[in-house]
Amino acid sequence: MRNTLVLLPLVALIILVQILAGWTDSVFYLTQLTMSAYYALLIIGLCVVMGYAGQISLGHAGFFAIGGYLSAALTTRNLVPYHDNLLVKILDSAGFLLASQDVYGEPLLVVTPWAACIAAILTATLIAFVIGIPVLKLKGHYLAMATLGFGIIIFRVVLASAYFGEADGISGVPGFTLLPGLTVSGDFQSRAQNYYIAWAALLIGMLLLRHLIDSRVGRALRAIHSSPEAADSMGVDTARFKLYTFVLSAIFAALAGVLLTHYNGGIGPSEASVMKSVRYVAIVAVGGMANLWGALIMGVVLNFLSLRGVFGSYDDAVFGLILVLIMLFAPNGILSLHFGLLRQRIMMFCRKGPAEEAK
Amino acid sequence: MTLELFIQYLAAGITYGSIYAIVAIGFNIIYNTTGIINFAQGEFVMLGGMLSITLLDFLPLPLAIALAVALTMCIGAAIEIVFIRWLKNPGVLRMIIITIGLSILIREAALHIWGDNVRALPYFIGNEITSIPVLGARISPQVLWVIATCGLMVICLSLFFKATSVGREMRACAANRTAAILCGIDTKNMVTFSFILSAGIGALAGAVMSPITYTQYDIGTGLAIKGFTVAILGGLGNSPGAVAAGLLLGIIEAFSVSIVPLAFQDAIAIAILLVILFVRPHGLFGSSTTAGLKEY
Numbered sequence: 001m002r003n004t005l006v007l008l009p010l011v012a013l014i015i016l017v018q019i020l021a022g023w024t025d026s027v028f029y030l031t032q033l034t035m036s037a038y039y040a041l042l043i044i045g046l047c048v049v050m051g052y053a054g055q056i057s058l059g060h061a062g063f064f065a066i067g068g069y070l071s072a073a074l075t076t077r078n079l080v081p082y083h084d085n086l087l088v089k090i091l092d093s094a095g096f097l098l099a100s101q102d103v104y105g106e107p108l109l110v111v112t113p114w115a116a117c118i119a120a121i122l123t124a125t126l127i128a129f130v131i132g133i134p135v136l137k138l139k140g141h142y143l144a145m146a147t148l149g150f151g152i153i154i155f156r157v158v159l160a161s162a163y164f165g166e167a168d169g170i171s172g173v174p175g176f177t178l179l180p181g182l183t184v185s186g187d188f189q190s191r192a193q194n195y196y197i198a199w200a201a202l203l204i205g206m207l208l209l210r211h212l213i214d215s216r217v218g219r220a221l222r223a224i225h226s227s228p229e230a231a232d233s234m235g236v237d238t239a240r241f242k243l244y245t246f247v248l249s250a251i252f253a254a255l256a257g258v259l260l261t262h263y264n265g266g267i268g269p270s271e272a273s274v275m276k277s278v279r280y281v282a283i284v285a286v287g288g289m290a291n292l293w294g295a296l297i298m299g300v301v302l303n304f305l306s307l308r309g310v311f312g313s314y315d316d317a318v319f320g321l322i323l324v325l326i327m328l329f330a331p332n333g334i335l336s337l338h339f340g341l342l343r344q345r346i347m348m349f350c351r352k353g354p355a356e357e358a359k
Numbered sequence: 360m361t362l363e364l365f366i367q368y369l370a371a372g373i374t375y376g377s378i379y380a381i382v383a384i385g386f387n388i389i390y391n392t393t394g395i396i397n398f399a400q401g402e403f404v405m406l407g408g409m410l411s412i413t414l415l416d417f418l419p420l421p422l423a424i425a426l427a428v429a430l431t432m433c434i435g436a437a438i439e440i441v442f443i444r445w446l447k448n449p450g451v452l453r454m455i456i457i458t459i460g461l462s463i464l465i466r467e468a469a470l471h472i473w474g475d476n477v478r479a480l481p482y483f484i485g486n487e488i489t490s491i492p493v494l495g496a497r498i499s500p501q502v503l504w505v506i507a508t509c510g511l512m513v514i515c516l517s518l519f520f521k522a523t524s525v526g527r528e529m530r531a532c533a534a535n536r537t538a539a540i541l542c543g544i545d546t547k548n549m550v551t552f553s554f555i556l557s558a559g560i561g562a563l564a565g566a567v568m569s570p571i572t573y574t575q576y577d578i579g580t581g582l583a584i585k586g587f588t589v590a591i592l593g594g595l596g597n598s599p600g601a602v603a604a605g606l607l608l609g610i611i612e613a614f615s616v617s618i619v620p621l622a623f624q625d626a627i628a629i630a631i632l633l634v635i636l637f638v639r640p641h642g643l644f645g646s647s648t649t650a651g652l653k654e655y
Contacts, residue, residue, distance in 0.1 A: 324457055
């Protein structure tokens with residue numbers, strides 16, 4: 001209950017921002033806030049993997065891309081030429097396909113957004129499961145490299161296959177009608193509606209994760225983080241808990257990918273790039289690793305600034321700098337900083353030689 | 360496959376393989392003294408190439424390369440002194456994130472200094488079309504330069520680690536840090552030294568390979584992944600293993616072109632990396648007992 005109540009001020013803030021944006025005639029901010037919320041959804045999922053289960057993942061942009069690309073490809077690629085295929089016939093009779101006409105009046109047969117969304121998320125879950133079993137046996141550098149390698153493979157695959165649009169990506173993705181009257185799309189009229197959909201998704205995700213952290217699973221995860229051996233000897237099935245959180249975070253990432261792709265009306269290969277994965281890790285680190293609120297706040301703020309183009313051509317450099325500075329001076333995240341602690345760390349940095357020998 | 364084609368692929372494989380081996384040895388040197396995998400290793404290679412191309416406007420080729428290598432060594436030293444030396448018992452995760460951040464910073468700095476054009480040093484001897492016939496295949500003299508330089512570096516490094524006192528101190532550091540401190544070895548300086556050394560060999564490889572592979576601000580990540588694959592394949596910290604593994608990966612990649620599309624060439628190296636990590640995390644040539652004692 002406490003977990004749910006904590007979210008109320010945030011709900012108030014979300015509504016306030018929307019009303020303010022309407023009054024001050026700056027509704028365009030809502031677009032970036034919507035996109036930031038979807039990225040933050042991925043980031044809070046990654047936060048559980050990194051902060052609570054203690055496993056680094058440099059491949060989460062890969063899961064985001066699996067979600068985004070699959071739903072984009074399924075809802076735009078015409079299935080008419082394969083009309084006689086048995087699988088297509090089965091899908092059609094099950095109501096998963098949507099017949100319409102394209103702009104030239106040619107018949108168009110595509111998968112419905114709901115079916116595509118479910119297919120995308122199931123695929124991401126399956127891949128996370130299959131990759132996760134061997135990968136999560138690795139530790140430290142090996143784990144970092146293996147997840148990085150996974151991310152690069154996904155990037156290469158979308159960049160090299162015509163089905164995923166190669167370097168151009170996929171555009172013209174239709175809106176995603178969640179419920180009648182509730183559509184995820186980039187329409188200007190439904191900007192406020194989409195803002196609320198995105199934040200509702202983020203809040204539900206947050207609520208879920210907060211309950212997870214406070215449950216038996218959360219306690220097991222914290223035990224794994226502080227000492228895997230001790231957790232093991234207490235009867236915690238470390239491998240299984242690590243795998244579950246990894247798969248859960250992959251689902252979050254894929255869902256964010258699906259929704260953001262429908263919102264933007266397309267997806268490009270840069271969403272799958274390694275730099276994106278590194279950026280998500282950077283944001284979790286800034287937020288304080290094992291701190292869902294930190295991850296959420298930093299996820300929204302930093303993505304918003306980046307999407308507004310505040311950093312200009314130094315965008316990637318800013319995230320690199322953030323990574324280095326946070327890890328050097330505030331490894332517990334920016335929210336954990338007291339002024340005194342920061343000063344002590346900087347002093348240590350300036351007088352490293354003598355200070356260290358004294359200790 | 361004809362004999363000529365076979366030799367052509369083999370030469371390409373050995374060339375790339377020796378570059379991967381050098382990057383992997385760079386990883387190993389730092390890993391051995393600190394237990395850190397320096398994710399910015401590939402950036403040293405990029406810097407070596409870029410700096411020598413810039414310096415070539417003012418200096419003759421050998422001097423430009425020498426100065427570029429020296430500058431990269433200074434950058435390596437600066438990185439260690441500013442970002443790593445003063446940290447007390449940093450966790451593995453923290454070190455990974457710091458070196459990743461550094462690699463992004465170096466790459467972005469290079470992007471703003473040199474732009475995103477593809478650049479290259481001129482061929483050391485002759486030009487693009489000069490070639491030496493070998494058993495019917497044609498091989499560029501630059502390929503021989505790369506192979507010879509990398510081979511020489513490996514020999515010099517192994518002599519350095521065996522015969523000089525600094526080299527022996529660095530190995531002592533790798534074997535047992537506490538014992539090394541008790542013997543009066545300044546382990547902190549050894550760490551700085553390992554960064555300098557690995558920056559230097561990376562930069563030299565970057566300069567020599569530049570005419571054939573070209574240099575761009577973002578080649579570092581790809582090289583780091585390949586280099587790491589090789590380092591793992593050969594057993595982390597095991598440099599002769601890295602040479603063998605580097606050549607193996609280079610040759611596999613070169614021959615894979617005749618089977619799979621070029622776009623998936625990188626994916627092959629990574630798939631090998633993943634399989635090796637899953638099946639034999641201590642590498643093809645490493646022993647599982649030693650690996651069990653190491654901190655990853």
